Amino acid sequence: xxxxxxxxxxxxxxxxxxxxxxxxxxxxxxxxxxxxxxxxxxxxxxxxxxxxxxxxxxxxxxxxxxxxxxxxxxxxxxxxxxxxxxxxxxxxxxxxxxxxxxxxxxxxxxxxxxxxxxxxxxxxxxxxxxxxxxxxxxxxxxxxxxxxxxxxxxxxxxxxxxxxxxxxxxxxx
Numbered sequence: 138x139x140x141x142x143x144x145x146x147x148x149x150x151x152x153x154x155x156x157x158x159x160x161x162x163x164x165x166x167x168x169x170x171x172x173x174x175x176x177x178x179x180x181x182x183x184x185x186x187x188x189x190x191x192x193x194x195x196x197x198x199x200x201x202x203x204x205x206x207x208x209x210x211x212x213x214x215x216x217x218x219x220x221x222x223x224x225x226x227x228x229x230x231x232x233x234x235x236x237x238x239x240x241x242x243x244x245x246x247x248x249x250x251x252x253x254x255x256x257x258x259x260x261x262x263x264x265x266x267x268x269x270x271x272x273x274x275x276x277x278x279x280x281x282x283x284x285x286x287x288x289x290x291x292x293x294x295x296x297x298x299x300x301x302x303x304x305x306x307x308x309x310x
Contacts, residue, residue, distance in 0.1 A: 167191045170260070172275050172303035179203075179296050185220075187277060187300070189228070189240060189258060196225040196242050196256055198279070225256055235266035253282040273299035
């Protein structure tokens with residue numbers, strides 16, 4: 138019994154310490170990142186651009202909406218929609234146990250009948266955990282929530298964008 142306790146207790150301590158290290162930890166992130174994004178399975182956007190400044194904790198996201206469809210058997214003048222630009226402030230950065238640097242920000246205009254727009258930027262270059270599929274070097278998840286008064290329910294739309302490569306200035310913390 139004594140041998141069992143001396144063998145199992147260190148393993149239990151190791152298990153608890155591993156679970157503590159698994160939680161993401163906030164970090165002061167100083168990198169400046171520029172990336173060209175491609176929409177993944179989006180019905181609203183084709184592509185976009187990202188500028189993230191870790192020194193100022195800000196993210197600027199520009200998105201190009203898709204061209205509206207022209208009705209069948211009709212002649213219509215089509216004009217490319219203007220790009221949408223979102224400016225996020227007070228971004229928070231954390232590093233998870235796999236080494237992914239994750240930056241989050243939110244614009245919440247729901248108190249004045251607007252949308253809540255959240256962004257998550259995942260820098261996957263330093264990922265050291267195995268995955269089932271290859272991760273893009275950078276991916277962006279954009280979430281939009283609003284209240285639909287006609288349907289009487291909260292609506293959530295999630296869009297995903299990836300960058301094949303990105304430019305990082307001063308990539309170290």
